[in-house]
Amino acid sequence: MNYDLILGILNIVLISTTPLVFAGIGELVTEKSGVLNLGLEGLMLVGAVSGFISLVITGNYFYSFILSILSGAILSSIFAFFVLRLLTNQIATGLALTIFGIGLSAMLGKKFAGTPINGLSPYYLIIFSFILVFLINYILYKTKAGLIIRAVGENHHSAYALGYDVIKTRYLTIIFGGVMCSLAGFYISVCYAPMWQEGMTAGRGWIALALVVFATWKPWRLLVGAYIFGGVAIMQMNLQAFGVKLPGQFFNMMPYLATLMVLVFISSNKVRLKLNAPSSLTIPFIKD
Amino acid sequence: MKPIIEFKNITKSYPGVIANKNISFSIEPKSIHAILGENGAGKSTLVKILYGHVNQDRGNIYIDSKNVRITSPSVAKKLGINMVFQHFSLFESLTVAENLILGIDKKLSMSELIDKSKSISSKYGFNLNLNSPISSLSVGQRQSVEIVRSLLNDPKILILDEPTSVLTPDEIKNLFKVISNLVQDNLTVIFISHKLEEIINLSNRVTILRGGEVVDTLITKNENPDSLGLKMLGYKIAKLKRNKVDDNSKVLFSLNNVSTFNQDPFSVNLKNINFSLKTGQILGIAGVAGNGQNELMEIFLNENNDNFKGNVIFKNQNINQLSTQDRKCLSISYVTEQRLGHSAVPEMSLTENVLLSMSHNKKFIKNDLINFKEIGNHTDKIIKKFNVNAPSNFSKASQLSGGNLQKFIIGREILSNPELLILSQPTWGIDAGSESFIRKTLIDLSLNGISIIIISHDIDELLEICNDVCVLYEGRLSKNLNVEQIDATQLGKYMGGLFD
Numbered sequence: 173m174n175y176d177l178i179l180g181i182l183n184i185v186l187i188s189t190t191p192l193v194f195a196g197i198g199e200l201v202t203e204k205s206g207v208l209n210l211g212l213e214g215l216m217l218v219g220a221v222s223g224f225i226s227l228v229i230t231g232n233y234f235y236s237f238i239l240s241i242l243s244g245a246i247l248s249s250i251f252a253f254f255v256l257r258l259l260t261n262q263i264a265t266g267l268a269l270t271i272f273g274i275g276l277s278a279m280l281g282k283k284f285a286g287t288p289i290n291g292l293s294p295y296y297l298i299i300f301s302f303i304l305v306f307l308i309n310y311i312l313y314k315t316k317a318g319l320i321i322r323a324v325g326e327n328h329h330s331a332y333a334l335g336y337d338v339i340k341t342r343y344l345t346i347i348f349g350g351v352m353c354s355l356a357g358f359y360i361s362v363c364y365a366p367m368w369q370e371g372m373t374a375g376r377g378w379i380a381l382a383l384v385v386f387a388t389w390k391p392w393r394l395l396v397g398a399y400i401f402g403g404v405a406i407m408q409m410n411l412q413a414f415g416v417k418l419p420g421q422f423f424n425m426m427p428y429l430a431t432l433m434v435l436v437f438i439s440s441n442k443v444r445l446k447l448n449a450p451s452s453l454t455i456p457f458i459k460d
Numbered sequence: 461m462k463p464i465i466e467f468k469n470i471t472k473s474y475p476g477v478i479a480n481k482n483i484s485f486s487i488e489p490k491s492i493h494a495i496l497g498e499n500g501a502g503k504s505t506l507v508k509i510l511y512g513h514v515n516q517d518r519g520n521i522y523i524d525s526k527n528v529r530i531t532s533p534s535v536a537k538k539l540g541i542n543m544v545f546q547h548f549s550l551f552e553s554l555t556v557a558e559n560l561i562l563g564i565d566k567k568l569s570m571s572e573l574i575d576k577s578k579s580i581s582s583k584y585g586f587n588l589n590l591n592s593p594i595s596s597l598s599v600g601q602r603q604s605v606e607i608v609r610s611l612l613n614d615p616k617i618l619i620l621d622e623p624t625s626v627l628t629p630d631e632i633k634n635l636f637k638v639i640s641n642l643v644q645d646n647l648t649v650i651f652i653s654h655k656l657e658e659i660i661n662l663s664n665r666v667t668i669l670r671g672g673e674v675v676d677t678l679i680t681k682n683e684n685p686d687s688l689g690l691k692m693l694g695y696k697i698a699k700l701k702r703n704k705v706d707d708n709s710k711v712l713f714s715l716n717n718v719s720t721f722n723q724d725p726f727s728v729n730l731k732n733i734n735f736s737l738k739t740g741q742i743l744g745i746a747g748v749a750g751n752g753q754n755e756l757m758e759i760f761l762n763e764n765n766d767n768f769k770g771n772v773i774f775k776n777q778n779i780n781q782l783s784t785q786d787r788k789c790l791s792i793s794y795v796t797e798q799r800l801g802h803s804a805v806p807e808m809s810l811t812e813n814v815l816l817s818m819s820h821n822k823k824f825i826k827n828d829l830i831n832f833k834e835i836g837n838h839t840d841k842i843i844k845k846f847n848v849n850a851p852s853n854f855s856k857a858s859q860l861s862g863g864n865l866q867k868f869i870i871g872r873e874i875l876s877n878p879e880l881l882i883l884s885q886p887t888w889g890i891d892a893g894s895e896s897f898i899r900k901t902l903i904d905l906s907l908n909g910i911s912i913i914i915i916s917h918d919i920d921e922l923l924e925i926c927n928d929v930c931v932l933y934e935g936r937l938s939k940n941l942n943v944e945q946i947d948a949t950q951l952g953k954y955m956g957g958l959f960d
Contacts (some may be wrong), residue, residue, distance in 0.1 A: 316561060323551050323562050330549040333513055334563055335534030443724050447553065 180404060185204055185396025187294050187364060189194045191216070191356035191373075193301045195380035198352025198386070203384055204312065204454035205345040206325035210266025211251055212353050213377030214273020219244045219354025220361035221277040224368040225284055230241040233352045233362070234293050240358035241351045247273065252343045259456045270377070278370045291366025297359050304397075309391040321345060325450030328457045353377070354456020375428065382431040383437055397434075404430050462525065464489035464648050465617065469585065470519035472505055479505040483519070487665075491703045492639060492649045494663035496656070496678065498892045499862075502672040504653045507619045510650075511543040517747070537565055539615035539902075544623060545608045550594045552726075556605055557590040563609035564861060573612070579949075580611050584638045595726060599633040599748055607638065618642065619650045624658060626749055626917060629952035636662055640649040649909045651695045654692070655920075659693075668692055693892050702742075702943075705927050709739040712911045713880050718770030720755055720935075723768065725859045728752040730759070730935045733770070737880070742912045743921030743940070747932035747955060753884065753915050754797075759881050760913070761794060762787065774880070782837055789820050793871055793878035797863065797885045797915075806858035810850060812856050814872055834900040838875070846871030847897060864896030870898060881905065884915040900927050919951065933957040 197211050202209050204374050223240030230236065255259045312318035320341060324331045328338045335344035356376070361368055379401055408423035439445060463486035469485040479502045487493045497503045508514040510927055512520060514531040520527050523539055536543075550559055559568070560577055564655060568576065574590060581588050586604040594876050598678070603623060608617055618898050619638070624632045638836060639649055639662065653659055659666055660680060668691045670676040677692050690696060714736035720729045730752050737743050747753065758764040759772065774781050782790070796802040804813045813836050824835045839853040848868045850860055857865060866886065873881060887895040903925055906912055915932075916922055922929050928940040931954040938959040943953065953959070 271696050318564060319554075319558055323554065325553045326553055327549075330508055330551060333511075333543070333545060333564070335532065335565070336562075435471075438519055445726070446726070451552070 178342055180293055181410065185399065185402045185406050186298055188415050189398050190298050190301050191359050191364065192298075192380050192383060192398040192401060193357065193395060194356035194399055195306065195353045195377055196383040197305060198303075198349035198389060199381060200387065200389060200391060200394055201308060201321065201352075202349035203453060204389060205321045205327045205342050206449055206450050206455065206457075207252075207255060207270070207342050208262045208264060208266065208454045209248070209251060209346060209349055210381065211248070211273065211350075212376065212381055213271025213373060214270035214277075215244050215247055215350050215353035215358035216273075216360070216373045216377050217277035217371070218247055218273045219357025220356070220372060221281040221284075221357075221368060224289070224361040225280060227289055227362055228284055228287050229395045234363060237358060240362075241354050244307065244350040244352075244354025244357070245347050248353075249343070249345050249363060251350070252346040254290045255456065256339050256342055256346075259458065262456070263342060264455045271450075274371060279368065281368045285370065287368065288352035289362075289366050292363045294359065294363040297355075297363060305391050305395045312391065322450070325452055328452045328455070332457070332459065342457075356380070375448070379427060379431055382435055386434050388438070388445070389450065390448070401427055401430065462486050463487055463522075464524060465650075466522040466525075467506070467510075467619055468508065468520045468522065468734075469499045470509060470516050470521070472509060472514065478672050478679060478845050479508070480516070483669075483672075483674055483675055485667050486653060487650065489648050490574060490643055490646055492643055492651055492662055494651045494659040494666040495669065496659055496666050496688060497651060497669035498692060499889050501669040501692075503669055503674075504621060506669070507621060507650060507652060508926060509620060510536070511541060513807070514544075534565070534837070536894055537613060537615075538713050542610035542612075542613055542615035542617070543619040544603070544610055544621065546621040546625065550605060552594060552595045553665055555591055555593050556597075556904060559594060559605055560590070560609050560612060560920075568612075577608055579607050584611075584639075584641055585634065595823060598749055599626045600628065600910075603627070603631075603635070611642075613646065617648045619649065619652070621652045622654075623651070624653065624655065628748055628822040628955040629919075629948070632658075656688045656692070656928065661689065666706045666724045668939075668948060670694060701741065701903070702925065702927065705738055705741045709741070710776060712739050713737045713913075714773045716771040716773060718757070718759055718772070720764060720768040722764075722767050728755055728935045730755050730768070730937075733759075733937045735937060735940065737911050737913060737931060739911055740906050740909045741928065742906050742914065742926045744926035744943075745913065745915045745932055745937070746922050746929050746931040746951070747917070748921055749917050750918060751934040753932060753933070757796065757882075757884050760792075761796070769960045779955065785820060787874070788817075791877065791879040793873035793876055793881050795873055795881070796882040797888070799865050799869060800858060804857040804865065807856060809854045809856055810843070810855045810868060811836055814839045814842065818876060819874060819911075842868060842871040842875055843941045845875070846901070861891075863890035865892050867894055867898065870901065874901070878910060880911045880913070882913045885917065887916060887918065887921060888916075919955075931955055931959065933959070 195216060199209060199212055219240045222243040223236045226231065227236035251265060254265045255262050312322065320336055324336065324338050324341045332338050357373065360373060365372060383394055383397045385402065386397045389459040405427045408426050410424065465487040468484050470480050470481040477923065482505060495503045495506065505514060509516045510530065512532045512535050515531060516911060523532060528539060530539065551711050560573060586608055588604060623635060627635065643649055651663055661684065665677060665678045665682050667677040670692060718733040719731055722729055728751060759768060762782060763784065774792065779787060779790065799808045805816065815824060815830065815927045824831055836853055842848065843850055843853065848871065849864045860868065870886065887898055902912055914926060916923065923943055926943055928942055929946065930940050931938040933955065934957060936953050
């Protein structure tokens with residue numbers, strides 16, 4: 173194998189993995205504060221479609237970027253209102269958000285499917301994704317704000333008893349998670365693919381969700397995990413190119429199969445999960 | 461002296477109960493003010509209102525004669541009020557230092573925080589390692605962390621909610637020394653307890669609550685435990701009479717060299733546990749929570765998943781491999797610590813809960829069909845015989861109060877005619893009436909030749925009803941101490957791990 177080919181593959185891995193890093197790190201912060209948001213896929217799609225549409229209309233990358241993350245912020249704050257104020261079940265609400273996001277993005281994007289655009293170079297956001305992981309790791313483990321987020325996720329009653337606003341903290345982390353998902357969507361529709369197609373995130377939201385567990389809620393491990401998954405996804409193309417004789421469906425299945433296997437492997441070690449999982453995850457905070 | 465805190469007509473109700481009803485009294489500055497009452501009397505609700513953790517429906521609080529609205533804990537902290545909770549206010553997976561930072565409002569750098577916590581620790585004699593995670597600390601050390609965390613805010617008023625309920629006698633002595641020193645440094649301490657001796661020894665004044673209302677506020681030095689107890693309960697509790705075990709009676713149940721090998725860092729491994737239990741004997745297993753009680757209960761129930769070595773012997777038969785259900789068929793009954801969720805299914809009716817525990821009984825299930833009439837009658841019998849205050853046998857387990865549910869569960873187990881009854885924390889968190897009923901029932905049971913093991917944190921309870929007591933400390937079990945000959949200092953040493 174020559175040098176160029178390796179570099180080429182690395183480049184493809186780098187470009188295709190970045191949305192997993194964004195969505196995953198957003199969900200990691202949300203979960204660290206004790207909220208499970210299963211709406212990643214929906215948020216990503218809405219972020220993708222609103223970024224794409226606004227780019228087609230305005231032709232300006234900056235407006236497109238702003239509108240995209242705004243869509244994620246709005247949608248996730250609706251989710252936050254439901255689970256934090258109305259105390260709805262986080263799992264059901266998250267699934268509803270995903271279904272809603274898939275439908276909404278398909279409806280909004282109908283007229284724009286197939287419209288050609290000039291994509292933005294992915295490298296800005298790729299570089300940003302590395303800085304982001306470093307920053308989140310620093311905030312979570314070295315600053316008081318991060319300590320509060322972890323404390324709220326660990327035991328919300330204690331955090332409240334110490335005078336911290338559990339609801340506000342969770343609002344902020346949920347919105348952060350939503351913004352990161354829509355950023356991942358923006359990256360897919362404006363940088364990675366440059367186009368819009370219904371359901372174009374292709375299950376990346378679910379993989380990002382699995383990554384958080386895979387990483388046992390640690391930012392650096394999430395980055396490593398994301399690149400392992402990205403690598404598997406690319407491998408499927410290259411194995412086909414090398415003429416390995418297996419049905420194409422099998423290759424398409426591989427990233428998801430890998431996700432499943434990793435989850436089984438991680439959950440087999442109960443002690444590790446117990447040590448790292450936020451103890452209040454999915455438990456609604458009710459003041460007594 | 462002008463009072464530092466005044467409660468005026470504080471009322472707080474929850475659906476179905478009035479937790480606090482028109483509570484009015486005042487607290488003098490630089491004193492130790494105790495709040496006495498049995499479980500459910502409204503002590504915790506009242507101090508949680510003072511700390512802003514719960515908001516009152518009606519009534520006012522005056523601090524230094526100023527009317528204040530304490531809407532949240534952060535407001536309370538600004539007013540100089542801090543609270544050490546009975547449980548649930550430390551973060552298990554975080555370190556001591558991280559827990560301390562979370563407790564302070566002011567901007568302090570890490571080094572300032574370390575200096576300040578060190579000076580507080582040395583002043584009051586705490587010994588803290590700032591880098592250890594909370595999960596590795598003993599209960600006493602955890603409490604020290606909570607107290608230091610409160611003191612970092614330079615409070616004027618410190619609330620201690622049942623601080624002694626989980627400590628060894630030595631740790632209690634240290635805590636009282638700390639509290640006295642705090643008052644000398646101009647703090648006002650509010651001390652909540654249901655233990656009469658402690659209140660007499662420690663406090664200057666005491667307010668007694670019963671059923672959510674103030675019974676009286678008294679100067680402690682004029683009182684004695686009996687007079688306070690009478691005011692707390694409203695009636696006198698008769699002294700119990702213990703049975704005597706015949707020296708010649710047979711050994712019914714024993715553990716031989718039992719050790720466990722759990723990998724979970726939150727659990728304690730048992731080390732070489734040996735004891736034997738005679739027919740009609742009541743054996744108490746004392747010790748501070750978290751010293752292996754849960755793990756020992758798992759051995760009794762066979763919920764340990766075979767991570768253990770040693771032998772569990774019942775009637776000269778090795779029962780290591782028998783499941784909980786099989787052991788029940790051999791006439792061993794259990795009352796576990798967690799009433800809702802372990803002993804009873806909260807969302808199921810009392811009848812169904814009886815059925816679940818008695819499913820091995822052919823009388824209730826025939827050819828896989830449930831005989832609801834029979835099981836209903838049996839449930840009614842439990843309700844009647846054990847004074848359970850329940851609307852009907854259709855009531856859900858979760859609708860019963862702690863004391864009633866516990867009477868029901870114990871009744872259920874007793875009516876299954878056990879030869880051996882194993883109980884964990886049988887009277888924890890229940891009202892005094894149910895408590896004395898349960899204790900008397902257990903003694904009567906032993907008089908009929910039934911052997912009983914009680915795991916409890918409550919030493920007074922064990923000394924009252926058991927024939928022998930041994931102490932569990934970090935997974936090791938001390939030898940038997942005969943209750944008739946026991947002396948308090950020896951027991952205190954044992955609870956601090958000084959045995960073998």
